[in-house]
Amino acid sequence: MLVSRRLTGARARAPLLASLLEAWCRQGRTTSSYSAFSEPSHVRALVYGNHGDPAKVIHSGVPGTGLYECCYMSAEDWKSGPCASQKTLIAARRDINLELTAVEGSDVHVKMLAAPINPSDINMIQGNYGLLPKLPAVGGNEGVGQVIAVGSSVSGLKPGDWVIPANAGLGTWRTEAVFSEEALIGVPKDIPLQSAATLGVNPCTAYRMLVDFEQLQPGDSVIQNASNSGVGQAVIQIASALGLKTINVIRDRPDIKKLTDRLKDLGADYVLTEEELRMPETKNIFKDLPLPRLALNCVGGKSSTELLRHLAPGGTMVTYGGMAKQPVTASVSMLIFKDLKLRGFWLSQWKKNHSPDEFKELILFLCNLIRQGQLTAPAWSGIPLQDYQQALEASMKPFVSSKQILTM
Amino acid sequence: MLVSRRLTGARARAPLLASLLEAWCRQGRTTSSYSAFSEPSHVRALVYGNHGDPAKVIHSGVPGTGLYECCYMSAEDWKSGPCASQKTLIAARRDINLELTAVEGSDVHVKMLAAPINPSDINMIQGNYGLLPKLPAVGGNEGVGQVIAVGSSVSGLKPGDWVIPANAGLGTWRTEAVFSEEALIGVPKDIPLQSAATLGVNPCTAYRMLVDFEQLQPGDSVIQNASNSGVGQAVIQIASALGLKTINVIRDRPDIKKLTDRLKDLGADYVLTEEELRMPETKNIFKDLPLPRLALNCVGGKSSTELLRHLAPGGTMVTYGGMAKQPVTASVSMLIFKDLKLRGFWLSQWKKNHSPDEFKELILFLCNLIRQGQLTAPAWSGIPLQDYQQALEASMKPFVSSKQILTM
Numbered sequence: 102m103l104v105s106r107r108l109t110g111a112r113a114r115a116p117l118l119a120s121l122l123e124a125w126c127r128q129g130r131t132t133s134s135y136s137a138f139s140e141p142s143h144v145r146a147l148v149y150g151n152h153g154d155p156a157k158v159i160h161s162g163v164p165g166t167g168l169y170e171c172c173y174m175s176a177e178d179w180k181s182g183p184c185a186s187q188k189t190l191i192a193a194r195r196d197i198n199l200e201l202t203a204v205e206g207s208d209v210h211v212k213m214l215a216a217p218i219n220p221s222d223i224n225m226i227q228g229n230y231g232l233l234p235k236l237p238a239v240g241g242n243e244g245v246g247q248v249i250a251v252g253s254s255v256s257g258l259k260p261g262d263w264v265i266p267a268n269a270g271l272g273t274w275r276t277e278a279v280f281s282e283e284a285l286i287g288v289p290k291d292i293p294l295q296s297a298a299t300l301g302v303n304p305c306t307a308y309r310m311l312v313d314f315e316q317l318q319p320g321d322s323v324i325q326n327a328s329n330s331g332v333g334q335a336v337i338q339i340a341s342a343l344g345l346k347t348i349n350v351i352r353d354r355p356d357i358k359k360l361t362d363r364l365k366d367l368g369a370d371y372v373l374t375e376e377e378l379r380m381p382e383t384k385n386i387f388k389d390l391p392l393p394r395l396a397l398n399c400v401g402g403k404s405s406t407e408l409l410r411h412l413a414p415g416g417t418m419v420t421y422g423g424m425a426k427q428p429v430t431a432s433v434s435m436l437i438f439k440d441l442k443l444r445g446f447w448l449s450q451w452k453k454n455h456s457p458d459e460f461k462e463l464i465l466f467l468c469n470l471i472r473q474g475q476l477t478a479p480a481w482s483g484i485p486l487q488d489y490q491q492a493l494e495a496s497m498k499p500f501v502s503s504k505q506i507l508t509m
Numbered sequence: 510m511l512v513s514r515r516l517t518g519a520r521a522r523a524p525l526l527a528s529l530l531e532a533w534c535r536q537g538r539t540t541s542s543y544s545a546f547s548e549p550s551h552v553r554a555l556v557y558g559n560h561g562d563p564a565k566v567i568h569s570g571v572p573g574t575g576l577y578e579c580c581y582m583s584a585e586d587w588k589s590g591p592c593a594s595q596k597t598l599i600a601a602r603r604d605i606n607l608e609l610t611a612v613e614g615s616d617v618h619v620k621m622l623a624a625p626i627n628p629s630d631i632n633m634i635q636g637n638y639g640l641l642p643k644l645p646a647v648g649g650n651e652g653v654g655q656v657i658a659v660g661s662s663v664s665g666l667k668p669g670d671w672v673i674p675a676n677a678g679l680g681t682w683r684t685e686a687v688f689s690e691e692a693l694i695g696v697p698k699d700i701p702l703q704s705a706a707t708l709g710v711n712p713c714t715a716y717r718m719l720v721d722f723e724q725l726q727p728g729d730s731v732i733q734n735a736s737n738s739g740v741g742q743a744v745i746q747i748a749s750a751l752g753l754k755t756i757n758v759i760r761d762r763p764d765i766k767k768l769t770d771r772l773k774d775l776g777a778d779y780v781l782t783e784e785e786l787r788m789p790e791t792k793n794i795f796k797d798l799p800l801p802r803l804a805l806n807c808v809g810g811k812s813s814t815e816l817l818r819h820l821a822p823g824g825t826m827v828t829y830g831g832m833a834k835q836p837v838t839a840s841v842s843m844l845i846f847k848d849l850k851l852r853g854f855w856l857s858q859w860k861k862n863h864s865p866d867e868f869k870e871l872i873l874f875l876c877n878l879i880r881q882g883q884l885t886a887p888a889w890s891g892i893p894l895q896d897y898q899q900a901l902e903a904s905m906k907p908f909v910s911s912k913q914i915l916t917m
Contacts, residue, residue: 438639
């Protein structure tokens with residue numbers, strides 16, 4: 102195991118430090134409940150010092166190139182006996198200040214409760230993302246925490262409140278932290294914890310894509326690929342709540358009926374495999390349904406070309422992911438004669454272009470859907486933070502059917 | 510020669526008809542001035558009975574698959590002795606009614622003066638166009654004619670007026686015709702004939718693309734490929750009139766300096782080859798110039814990818830042609846993180862979405878630019894209608910530097 106190997110290296114040069122580190126990590130590994138991490142001195146975080154493939158880094162154990170499980174008490178301890186494999190950890194300690202500071206002014210001390218592993222988190226660690234944090238950094242961009250204490254000038258939050266990150270890059274894969282009030286948004290506590298933990302990215306992305314690009318009316322249809330992704334499941338549910346019909350494309354897989362049934366239970370009107378979408382019979386769907394004016398693409402390559410083929414003239418395809426790692430391709434005639442529009446969506450950019458209040462309004466709208474039973478969290482597996490390796494591996498496997506949520 | 514071979518076939522079965530036909534064609538071939546075609550009975554038109562490559566069809570002479578030079582007097586003559594190679598002509602005679610009818614009601618008798626060969630005309634003959642006429646059809650979608658006579662209910666046109674087609678598909682490669690008033694738009698006669706003949710498609714396309722997709726201000730920049738095309742030259746001039754800077758990409762070719770100088774004379778700020786655009790030094794241009802928010806793509810493939818690479822974040826690439834016969838490709842990250850927008854433009858669709866008055870307004874705006882010396886016709890070669898083979902071949906050669914305009 103990576104942590105053990107690192108500790109071996111550390112032990113050779115700094116025996117006291119290594120012993121402490123191992124002891125803390127063991128504590129974390131055997132105790133996954135929230136209360137186990139209630140002492141500020143036991144802050145734990147998943148930190149990466151360089152960009153790379155998270156799975157490879159974890160398995161290869163190459164120092165300084167990937168994720169670390171870190172246990173900190175004080176910076177001085179770390180400085181006492183660095184070895185090569187620890188240099189990044191020390192840098193992390195210095196630069197990202199995992200140590201909790203006194204809670205003053207607009208500070209908010211937050212204990213993280215749960216944080217998902219999203220594809221965009223993985224892309225960020227790999228360095229394939231539009232926003233890359235200064236390294237070393239704490240992983241994770243989404244999650245829900247509970248306020249422990251607030252500084253004197255904090256007016257919008259109080260101890261006990263639930264909060265989610267206002268923006269990407271907060272570093273949610275940690276047990277606790279002191280953040281600035283403006284980095285957080287309060288969410289109601291009468292929604293399920295897993296819904297709150299997965300509220301700030303995927304459902305927001307789904308909603309904005311459904312309403313910002315084409316003015317759809319109840320009865321209109323939307324086509325999407327990667328329909329089983331977190332966004333995909335949110336699209337199905339929010340579209341259904343808005344009276345829109347969804348045509349949902351998924352990759353063929355073992356036990357596909359189970360997935361199809363689950364998506365239909367969420368409100369999917371049609372569920373098709375990529376292969377079925379290419380068949381001439383697919384057009385029969387459009388005897389009962391208007392051609393979609395909106396396509397949502399999280400795949401790219403051939404899959405997105407196929408979405409374009411089924412769009413109504415003048416329709417828009419919005420790309421928000423590229424799981425196939427292939428570009429989006431459109432024939433010239435589709436652009437000119439069919440007037441198809443190719444766009445992209447990135448929630449971080451949307452937030453930059455809109456006020457925090459508009460984001461809060463969106464969050465509250467989605468919370469209402471959750472309360473009304475119209476929006477549930479995606480199928481999920483809760484994994485204790487210290488078992489992050491298992492969670493990361495599961496999140497990157499093909500045909501993942503559940504969102505990995507780290508619990509603290 | 511195709512016409513001769515056809516006449517040989519015709520002569521074998523209908524000697525009188527063939528002799529007449531040959532005599533008329535000879536008349537056409539030796540007399541290219543307007544007055545030579547002033548008698549309605551001598552209507553001549555370039556007709557195609559099937560879709561195919563115009564150049565190949567003309568050279569192969571396979572009957573019923575391409576362009577014909579037709580001389581008509583009456584339908585009955587044609588019906589008297591059809592041979593296999595004439596069947597399409599007879600069908601053409603019946604269906605497209607080249608024979609001039611009496612001028613009544615909203616009819617307008619027009620003598621065509623000049624009509625260009627545009628890439629879209631070629632695409633239409635090839636069958637690769639968004640709008641395909643019922644076959645057989647007269648070729649040509651653009652041109653200028655003079656009104657000879659008008660029906661009693663025509664109010665907006667009078668004999669002597671110049672007119673251009675209101676929409677694509679009119680069939681302008683002919684000497685004269687009786688059209689409906691609504692199929693025509695009057696243009697002022699104080700602009701050069703070649704400007705009037707090339708006004709209704711390329712400059713309109715250029716102007717709409719410059720103003721309909723991004724709200725550009727004087728000083729902003731636009732990048733385009735195929736900058737020597739009819740649209741490209743119009744873009745350079747209209748952009749210059751609007752205070753916009755243009756970065757103009759062309760294919761490398763013999764004597765490139767001559768072309769570069771000509772485009773700069775038109776108002777081009779920068780002229781680069783495709784290869785130069787890929788060089789790192791190109792970025793130096795943007796020390797003096799804001800990154801373009803608008804790219805105009807008539808090529809597709811790698812050339813359009815390169816345009817995308819130079820667009821400002823949030824910018825739009827408008828595709829209006831596909832000379833490379835390759836699709837437009839955009840990386841997922843360009844769409845998501847750079848928020849690039851991929852659109853298409855087709856003037857025919859714009860006209861469907863806008864009133865005839867809006868089109869007339871556009872035409873008058875462009876005529877003003879012409880009068881002020883800010884918009885000239887593209888470099889052109891006038892070719893008599895009967896030498897259409899030469900004109901078609903020239904229009905399809907690589908590195909064509911002049912627009913072929915058929916004169917009647």
